[in-house]
Amino acid sequence: MTNPTAAMLVIGDEILSGRTRDSNMHHLAQELTGHGIRLIEARVVSDDHNHIKSAVNALRAAYDHVFTSGGIGPTHDDITADAIAAAFGVSVGVRADARAILEAHYQRTGLELNDARLRMARIPDGAVLIENPVSAAPGFTLGNVHVMAGVPAIFQAMLAGVLPRLTGGDPLLSQMIDVDRGEGEIAGALGELAARFPDLSFGSYPYIRNGAHGTQLVVRGTDATQLDAAMVALSRLVGGQD
């Protein structure tokens, strides 16, 4: 398993109060899987300086990459850039290149680049900007931490710019099969199969379809040959021929 590892940090009171349903985590999970990077952990924290700082420091030490969403807008509760700078122990301020991007954008749109909007040019020292093709205000990468917006359209556009920069691992492959039995019926045999293929991961997800219980079995791994062998064994198993 040589795939790089990653964590996500979702920042925002609105997720934890139930006002907003986060959708960036699911998008990131799918994109990372396609890029051969394993998402190992995700956390959601509120707009609290110390909480963001300690979560960033815990996650960046434990994983190859950390992806954050939220808290980089113009309002008083957008404190992610300052918290990230504090986590790294570097200073943060309005940076000329980020300011130039905002100036060009607001000149084009005829709106004023006021003090609040200028907050979006606050970038920690040493960070590389992440382009925002939707609304100009950039994200940034500092060390192994990629800081992106919470608005889903902007998060997705920023991630599309970041991912090609990162070294992926072997693609994470998966195959699945639906079985018209409850998972309790096949759990024993599935466990034995999982023990025979220790490099693969076997998941079992119950569902009810047209009133009948069934189970979706999913096998994941990076070795296509092993994956094929496991699926053959699995098909025999659930077909009762093994």
Add this chain to the structure above:
Amino acid sequence: MTNPTAAMLVIGDEILSGRTRDSNMHHLAQELTGHGIRLIEARVVSDDHNHIKSAVNALRAAYDHVFTSGGIGPTHDDITADAIAAAFGVSVGVRADARAILEAHYQRTGLELNDARLRMARIPDGAVLIENPVSAAPGFTLGNVHVMAGVPAIFQAMLAGVLPRLTGGDPLLSQMIDVDRGEGEIAGALGELAARFPDLSFGSYPYIRNGAHGTQLVVRGTDATQLDAAMVALSRLVGGQD
């Protein structure tokens, strides 16, 4: 702020691989807010014994309540009960009361209570069962940790059974107003208002509707009088009369 605090721990490879979109966090957030309990943090971890154990121990020490979802089914990757027992340093095994619930259920449905299904009666010592009106297999509360299923219909039913047992705080109230300006236009004044009402939380969420930029402003708190005063001030502010 005398409201009890809470954290959520979502357990499951399928969330982190992008196969499944978690919906229990959003449901829990809304239910806790209605019950006067503040959800302060959420984490998602994979089906890994040590990772579950360390996350449970970190969260149960930091918050009044921890709610977990996932990993209590019949298959080899359902390891939550064992990880919770390890976190508390108590033993775990098939318990008579849980077994009786499963026996009655499978007798009713005509299915076999095999070894795999019997795993769902593994309950840590000292835990109190949480009823499962959907599919019988119970969750449990151990100390301040409430362990529930990952299937949304079952998670919701279990939570409905647990919440009335817990002491809530003052209801968390919120009021909102939509403004047809970008958040950068009103951010400065909003920040000043937030400083005037330190016990309230002010959120600002940009949207695009029919091609026009707007912002939803949300004020949250437990003091209805303060909340009303803040909304009056906010309405003047965005109406330009202040």
